[in-house]
Amino acid sequence: MPKRVTLKDVAALAGVSYQTVSKVINHKAQVTEDTRRRIWSAVEELRYRPNVIARSLQGNRTRTIGFTIRSMSQGISDPFLNELLTSMVEAAGRHEYDVLVSVTEPGDREMNTYERLIKTGRIDGLIVDGTTRRDERLAYLSQEKFPFIAFGRSELDMDFPFVDVDNFTGMYQVIEHLIAMGHQRIAFVGLSPEPPSGHDQPASEDLSQQSFCAYERRRGYEAALAAHDMPLDPDLILSSQIREEGGYQAAVSLLDRTTPPTAAACCSDLVALGFMRAVRERGMDVGPRLAVSGFDGIPLSAYTHPPLTTVKQPIKKIGELLVNTLVHIIESTELPERQILLMPELIVRQSTTGWA
Amino acid sequence: MPKRVTLKDVAALAGVSYQTVSKVINHKAQVTEDTRRRIWSAVEELRYRPNVIARSLQGNRTRTIGFTIRSMSQGISDPFLNELLTSMVEAAGRHEYDVLVSVTEPGDREMNTYERLIKTGRIDGLIVDGTTRRDERLAYLSQEKFPFIAFGRSELDMDFPFVDVDNFTGMYQVIEHLIAMGHQRIAFVGLSPEPPSGHDQPASEDLSQQSFCAYERRRGYEAALAAHDMPLDPDLILSSQIREEGGYQAAVSLLDRTTPPTAAACCSDLVALGFMRAVRERGMDVGPRLAVSGFDGIPLSAYTHPPLTTVKQPIKKIGELLVNTLVHIIESTELPERQILLMPELIVRQSTTGWA
DNA sequence: CTGTTAGCGCGTTCAA
DNA sequence: TTGAACGCGCTAACAG
Numbered sequence: 001m002p003k004r005v006t007l008k009d010v011a012a013l014a015g016v017s018y019q020t021v022s023k024v025i026n027h028k029a030q031v032t033e034d035t036r037r038r039i040w041s042a043v044e045e046l047r048y049r050p051n052v053i054a055r056s057l058q059g060n061r062t063r064t065i066g067f068t069i070r071s072m073s074q075g076i077s078d079p080f081l082n083e084l085l086t087s088m089v090e091a092a093g094r095h096e097y098d099v100l101v102s103v104t105e106p107g108d109r110e111m112n113t114y115e116r117l118i119k120t121g122r123i124d125g126l127i128v129d130g131t132t133r134r135d136e137r138l139a140y141l142s143q144e145k146f147p148f149i150a151f152g153r154s155e156l157d158m159d160f161p162f163v164d165v166d167n168f169t170g171m172y173q174v175i176e177h178l179i180a181m182g183h184q185r186i187a188f189v190g191l192s193p194e195p196p197s198g199h200d201q202p203a204s205e206d207l208s209q210q211s212f213c214a215y216e217r218r219r220g221y222e223a224a225l226a227a228h229d230m231p232l233d234p235d236l237i238l239s240s241q242i243r244e245e246g247g248y249q250a251a252v253s254l255l256d257r258t259t260p261p262t263a264a265a266c267c268s269d270l271v272a273l274g275f276m277r278a279v280r281e282r283g284m285d286v287g288p289r290l291a292v293s294g295f296d297g298i299p300l301s302a303y304t305h306p307p308l309t310t311v312k313q314p315i316k317k318i319g320e321l322l323v324n325t326l327v328h329i330i331e332s333t334e335l336p337e338r339q340i341l342l343m344p345e346l347i348v349r350q351s352t353t354g355w356a
Numbered sequence: 357m358p359k360r361v362t363l364k365d366v367a368a369l370a371g372v373s374y375q376t377v378s379k380v381i382n383h384k385a386q387v388t389e390d391t392r393r394r395i396w397s398a399v400e401e402l403r404y405r406p407n408v409i410a411r412s413l414q415g416n417r418t419r420t421i422g423f424t425i426r427s428m429s430q431g432i433s434d435p436f437l438n439e440l441l442t443s444m445v446e447a448a449g450r451h452e453y454d455v456l457v458s459v460t461e462p463g464d465r466e467m468n469t470y471e472r473l474i475k476t477g478r479i480d481g482l483i484v485d486g487t488t489r490r491d492e493r494l495a496y497l498s499q500e501k502f503p504f505i506a507f508g509r510s511e512l513d514m515d516f517p518f519v520d521v522d523n524f525t526g527m528y529q530v531i532e533h534l535i536a537m538g539h540q541r542i543a544f545v546g547l548s549p550e551p552p553s554g555h556d557q558p559a560s561e562d563l564s565q566q567s568f569c570a571y572e573r574r575r576g577y578e579a580a581l582a583a584h585d586m587p588l589d590p591d592l593i594l595s596s597q598i599r600e601e602g603g604y605q606a607a608v609s610l611l612d613r614t615t616p617p618t619a620a621a622c623c624s625d626l627v628a629l630g631f632m633r634a635v636r637e638r639g640m641d642v643g644p645r646l647a648v649s650g651f652d653g654i655p656l657s658a659y660t661h662p663p664l665t666t667v668k669q670p671i672k673k674i675g676e677l678l679v680n681t682l683v684h685i686i687e688s689t690e691l692p693e694r695q696i697l698l699m700p701e702l703i704v705r706q707s708t709t710g711w712a
Numbered sequence: 713c714t715g716t717t718a719g720c721g722c723g724t725t726c727a728a
Numbered sequence: 729t730t731g732a733a734c735g736c737g738c739t740a741a742c743a744g
Contacts, residue, residue: 006738016714018738022739023739051737052476057721058720082425102445103442115405244656244658277661362720375724379724386730387729388729391730410722410736411721414724414735
């Protein structure tokens with residue numbers, strides 16, 4: 001580790017006290033033009049950069065925001081992370097903040113992780129991903145009055161800041177589209193964090209385990225059917241693991257029935273891909289007679305075979321809004337909006353329409 | 357922001373000096389069983405957690421490692437990031453380190469970003485991604501004697517720690533496989549960071565801009581052809597943007613020729629997907645007569661249509677090795693190996709063999 | 713205009 | 729076995 005240059009080194013070279021250097025660097029000083037120049041040239045010569053740790057200690061703020069991803073099998077969709085993280089880090093940079101990433105595993109020790117995160121003083125605020133219907137993490141952070149923002153909502157008896165996409169409407173639009181294409185038996189492939197449960201048995205009845213966004217999407221499915229006076233057949237509602245394999249298995253279980261559905265609305269693009277693979281393995285074609293839709297709008301969805309009908313989330317914008325809003329909260333500056341709901345966009349492609 | 361509990365608060369409650377508390381907490385004290393118990397119960401009651409910023413300042417180490425991703429269009433493949441980052445963060449956690457993520461954009465200001473990163477004292481070491489053939493970042497870090505490790509090698513006149521995959525051999529194996537399948541005209545679709553250049557004109561001759569791993573893969577391609585006495589046709593070597601779109605465009609340019617190739621070895625799975633889409637749009641089938649291969653072995657590659665022949669990188673292991681090695685370097689502890697080269701694994705699927 | 717004193721929370725002396 | 733003094737690098741408040 002190279003020796004670090006400190007204020008005192010600069011001060012020595014410039015022939016002033018180091019406190020004066022500090023003032024000049026922070027533009028909080030009335031100094032003669034001469035000493036200012038001496039100081040800045042010493043800074044340049046020594047390539048001095050202020051120690052952010054010392055600054056943090058003294059200022060009681062780290063200019064760092066935390067971001068927790070839930071390890072594998074839950075939380076954000078793979079191909080999103082890059083884009084989300086990049087947009088968050090870039091947005092943070094614009095406010096001169098850094099981003100610290102932590103991985104948390106749902107379970108007993110999870111709250112300990114959060115406690116450590118917020119009580120050791122290494123971050124000024126936290127971005128929480130993958131909210132559940134009853135998310136204790138949010139309740140905890142709120143109770144501790146720690147600045148945070150959630151990517152996704154939750155059914156809590158409290159207000160908290162969030163950025164979310166209207167998953168209900170997104171799925172509603174998908175189902176309406178499928179109905180418009182003439183489908184009568186539309187399956188819904190939901191998400192479950194753990195190994196696939198069978199039919200309509202959520203992996204656990206515990207609301208604190210159920211993904212909020214998956215729940216919203218399912219509500220959108222049910223509402224759309226109801227709005228068109230179509231029956232809700234519990235046998236057509238599955239939940240699958242979050243990745244390709246889950247969709248594959250769901251498809252197997254659906255397609256081998258005597259009366260399989262003619263359309264499947266999947267809760268993620270990756271799941272839809274797994275689903276489509278199973279379809280092809282059975283020698284069938286994905287298209288108007290057996291429609292498959294995804295959710296997320298990952299870039300890849302345009303390049304699958306057939307290209308996937310999906311709902312696109314404005315992921316870059318989400319990252320920016322999360323960071324910008326959180327920074328406002330941290331700095332207690334004026335805030336246009338603490339709760340932001342974005343509309344997703346239905347993208348219709350050949351996986352539901354065929355090649356016409 | 358809630359008020360923070362400090363050592364002094366604990367000391368007051370336990371009725372001892374705060375220095376004593378510090379010793380007990382760090383297990384560096386001979387104290388009576390009685391005071392020890394009083395202290396720990398005070399810690400519990402107050403839910404005291406040591407302030408890591410203060411610790412960092414005093415100890416001159418932050419227990420934080422930095423990870424720089426190159427923003428969009430370069431660097432690590434999308435679907436990898438989640439897995440790599442997760443494995444890195446988890447591995448770091450085992451050493452009680454955190455991970456700070458930065459985004460850097462290749463260009464003039466890039467080195468400033470690195471200077472800031474290492475001179476402001478916020479990280480103890482750095483993991484550098486997306487190395488180029490002549491990577492000035494590595495030279496700079498090395499010259500500054502800042503602890504770092506690269507994901508990927510570089511052609512520098514110096515030794516530095518890295519974890520890399522043998523991309524040369526990986527691509528070599530792909531080409532041998534294609535040759536064994538009877539192909540005589542095998543195209544190579546390389547990677548270029550910027551908008552696609554035409555033929556064999558690297559976006560720039562500047563080695564500091566050329567991706568090292570892409571170069572290695574191309575060398576593997578050339579070596580395999582040579583080993584089988586096959587001619588090297590410059591017209592069959594393209595470079596494409598790193599994502600799906602690039603593969604799509606490369607395919608368009610290849611397939612519309614009078615004598616198109618019968619196989620295409622792509623430098624990434626995403627590129628291969630774009631390629632395959634273009635093939636299908638022309639009413640052709642990907643398979644033994646028009647083979648396409650990828651590189652990376654992202655989970656998705658098993659679910660494409662047809663499933664993609666690819667080279668799988670042990671990404672989780674890479675993340676762990678990067679972190680473990682870097683921590684050894686930071687702490688100057690014994691080190692089994694500073695330069696680690698992992699063998700990738702060829703996975704043959706139907707995109708080159710067809711459905712038998 | 714500039715330097716001095718003080719303290720952020722902690723770990724490490726060294727005395728008591 | 730415990731506590732007092734000191735300093736990590738910096739900024740803030742005040743004194744000169």
